[in-house]
């Protein structure tokens with residue numbers, strides 16, 4: 605089992621992130637869990653709740669808003685020590701306004717799920733504050749969910765095409781779930797590229813699977829949110845297509861603590877499912893391990909980071 609003294613979890617004040625913090629507090633050797641949240645009051649409430657639930661006083665707070673690169677970079681400076689385990693969990697489909705552009709020229713959905721996390725990881729590496737394992741929280745939407753999100757259908761997988769995922773222009777008409785699948789796909793490909801650039805760090809993409817009981821529905825319009833949270837998810841659980849928050853967060857913990865989950869791979873439910881066993885997706889979807897496509901995702905992302913890449917790249921291919 606890899607050493608896990610200090611763990612940082614983004615979006616840790618609710619849902620899967622908070623549950624992962626609760627589960628990890630019981631793991632021997634975990635000395636500190638840093639809750640990376642955008643709202644201090646919510647983070648402090650979660651901290652108190654986690655302390656009461658676990659009896660452990662190992663939770664700390666750092667402000668991280670993944671849609672604001674300045675805040676992310678301030679967090680990198682503020683973090684006092686090396687992180688052994690980093691869970692890039694903040695995110696979601698971004699709701700009906702997920703297509704609106706941030707100051708960095710990317711959609712809100714892309715900013716929260718990918719851009720801020722990339723800035724965090726690259727900043728921590730440059731500051732020599734990261735070792736161990738990085739978990740990028742993906743989704744089955746990144747390889748398609750029948751009836752939920754179409755499989756991302758890129759034409760060339762060039763740098764330019766990946767850049768259109770970031771700025772939202774890939775879709776002629778915005779659709780929240782289609783966009784979400786594309787965004788998580790690009791995050792997954794970026795993580796694959798990072799795994800080869802930084803072989804000393806284990807980068808694993810994990811989907812929690814369809815998880816009922818988080819506040820993901822809060823992002824949706826009231827009607828859609830009601831249907832998703834109160835009708836669709838309970839029905840999916842009934843049929844074994846979804847599970848509860850503990851089972852979803854357990855996937856993060858399992859992968860974090862077990863080196864057998866290989867760097868550069870994406871683990872999710874057996875296709876086309878959204879719950880049950882956690883398996884490597886690459887035997888089903890060859891593009892997921894295409895190094896050139898992964899590097900194109902990485903290069904496209906750098907266009908929006910407002911700085912040079914934090915670490916020199918390995919295996920870069922000429923931008924298209």
Ligand SMILES: NC(=O)c1ccc[n+]([C@@H]2O[C@H](COP(=O)([O-])OP(=O)(O)OC[C@H]3O[C@@H](n4cnc5c(N)ncnc54)[C@H](OP(=O)(O)O)[C@@H]3O)[C@@H](O)[C@H]2O)c1
Pocket residue numbers: 614615616617618619620621640641642643646668669670671692693694695696697716717741742743744811812813814815816818819820821
């Ligand atoms: N639930 C599922 O079925 C499912 C399935 C596959 C993948 N996932 C993925 O799992 C992760 C967690 O989802 P969840 O269902 O637990 O969602 P959730 O209950 O809505 O929790 C999301 C967390 O992310 C935080 N967050 C949102 N925007 C942020 C920002 N800009 N900066 C920092 N933190 C931010 C939220 O903080 P606030 O309280 O401040 O909003 C909250 O703590 C997401 O990446 C999601 O895409 C979920």
